[in-house]
Amino acid sequence: MTTTGEDHVTARGGPWWWERRRSAVLDVGLAVASALECAVEGVPFAWEAGIPVAVGVVFGLAAGAVLLVRRRWPIAVVLVAIAVTPAAMGFLLGVVGLYSLAASDLPRRIIGSLAGMQSVGVLIVMFVRLRQDIARGDVEVGDWLVPFASVTMALGVTAPPVLLGLYVGARRRLMESLRERADSLERELQLLAERAEERAEWARGEERTRIAREMHDVVAHRVSLMVVHAAALQAVARKDPEKAVRNAALVGDMGRQALTELREMLGVLRAGGDGARSRAEGSSVPLAAVAAAAAAASRVAVEEPAEGPSLAEIDELVGQSAAAGMVVDLSVEGEYRSYAPEVEATAYRVVQEALTNVHKHAAGAKTYVRVAHRVSEIAMQVENEPPSGVGSSAGLPSGGNGLVGMRERVSALGGVFVSGPTDAGGFRVSAVIPAS
DSSP states (O other): OOOOTHHHHHHOOOSTTOSSHHHHHHHHHHHHHHHHHHHHHHHHHHHHHTSOHHHHHHHHHHHHHGGGGTTTOHHHHHHHHHHHGGGTOOHHHHHHHHHHHHHSSSOHHHHHHHHHHHHHHHHHHHHHHHHHHHHHTSOOOOTTHHHHHHHHHHHHHHHHHHHHHHHHHHHHHHHHHHHHHHHHHHHHHHHHHHHHHHHHHHHHHHHHHHHHHHHHHHHHHHHHHHHHHHHHHHHHTTTOHHHHHHHHHHHHHHHHHHHHHHHHHHHHHHHHHHHHHHHHHSSOOOHHHHHHHHHHHHHHHTSOOSSOOOGGGHHHHHHHHHHTTOOEEEEEESOOOOOOHHHHHHHHHHHHHHHHHHHHHOTTOOEEEEEEEOSSEEEEEEEEOOOOSOSOOOOOOOOSOHHHHHHHHHHHTTOEEEEEEOTTSOEEEEEEEEOO
């Protein structure tokens, strides 16, 4: 980005009150020229005033040198110019002083008052001197020309430098205002970039969490059932070959289903990764596009995929657990109706993960699955009795993320999730999700 504002000011270096060295050189040159002019004009002033010439020259040098401080004290410069106007000296001092005064940030009433005083002073001095020249016979003009020449001289000496100074001052203030606005805009853009990066990072974290949760739900349930069926297959392989064949077929079906779901998820991830790489290899993206992408990513991060499991597959889900040896009772209250895809997927995953936990921690326990379709919400509850000690001893591991994932899913939709042990020694998982 370009350097503006304070950085721009800091880059300048000049002595004392000057912001730039060339400004100091210019003022010194003007002060020297003004001092020489006033010193030359001090000679006739000394003759007319009857004072030594050296005094008039020194007086002129001192008055003209005041122009050195025109940027810091423009009022003082103009007052000195007004003071030396009766001595017919300080033309350059008056012109440059009025310009510096008009270009400064002083109030307009002060600028107008001092410019008016300077104009009146020049008018009076010109009028008196022309009248004196006419009286001495040095100039032969009509009486009408004296006031005209006086007014013209007064306006010619004061109006142009004042108007030019007002223009330059207004232009400088405009540039400073634009520079400040550019600084403000730059800071806002930097802030937007930081916020966009934070939102993008948050969106990436949310997406990683969602993917981990989805992978856990897909893998944990399918693989848990496969392990249970494999343990049952090992137990009945010699005693009941037909049942062993059925269990082996179920293990194969579940493995193929798990692979299919994993392949679909990996395909989505690969497509998203290719799109991100293609965007990264292209040209630089504007900041507005980054912010929009971050906002879109944050919205997508909390949404479930459009395609996923639904409540219509609850019977099949419960049947798979029953086929694995679980005694499970399913009851559905109310009339099933179509819900939003993320609502159906969340309800399905809650029941799925709860059944998976029963397989892991309460093998052989009787389980009750209840689903209630209400007017504005859907409720589900999975409760198991204490484990009977009779069941699979497959020794399924637990990652400790199942309940956390269920709570995150339900909370993301504005629902309520409760889980914990029952008084009878079992375990209960309950969730209520808004229907809309």
